Amino acid sequence: MLCGRVAVMTDVEFEAFLHEAVNKLQEKQDALTTAHGLGNHATFWFDQPSGTLEFRDEAGKPHLSARVIPVGSYSPRTSTWIWAWFNESILPELRVRAEPLKELGAKTGMTTFLEPRLNVTEEMPWELAAFAVQHLGALGAYRAPGKAADLYLAIMDLNKVAAS
Numbered sequence: 001m002l003c004g005r006v007a008v009m010t011d012v013e014f015e016a017f018l019h020e021a022v023n024k025l026q027e028k029q030d031a032l033t034t035a036h037g038l039g040n041h042a043t044f045w046f047d048q049p050s051g052t053l054e055f056r057d058e059a060g061k062p063h064l065s066a067r068v069i070p071v072g073s074y075s076p077r078t079s080t081w082i083w084a085w086f087n088e089s090i091l092p093e094l095r096v097r098a099e100p101l102k103e104l105g106a107k108t109g110m111t112t113f114l115e116p117r118l119n120v121t122e123e124m125p126w127e128l129a130a131f132a133v134q135h136l137g138a139l140g141a142y143r144a145p146g147k148a149a150d151l152y153l154a155i156m157d158l159n160k161v162a163a164s
Helices: 011-036 092-108 124-136
Strands: 043-047 052-056 062-075 080-083 117-119 140-144 150-160
Touching: 011 124, 011 140, 011 150, 043 140, 062 092, 062 124, 062 140, 080 124, 092 124, 124 140, 124 150
Parallel strands: none
Antiparallel strands: 043 052, 052 062, 062 080, 062 150, 080 117, 140 150
């Protein structure tokens, strides 16, 4: 469970908010998988300057393109989460697009959404992504695996790439 709070939501209200966000994210992920095969592509490519994520086949040909907002990154080695709005490895213009996630601090009373760096359990990155997807009105989320950390991205739109 996420911790660190000033009273806005009660513990019971926050738990309900968490379960709602996680359940809605699962529904959205299932819909993206069914409609677009999300998660079934051979590779992905995240282009920071354009803020787009491409899903590609084995030959590297893009099949889907998504406009995304970075949410945060998770390092399994150190069990740490860094919010995208703070992460200097993310371009400044994308960090600005992630700043609305701080609003979750005022909405919930949880300082978790205001602390730039958190110690987290293995399950918490998806919970944080679920809150972000709900707050941003995103279609779903994608975990882009990296060498040192995985980057969680909110998918704002998703389109098939025209065959060339």
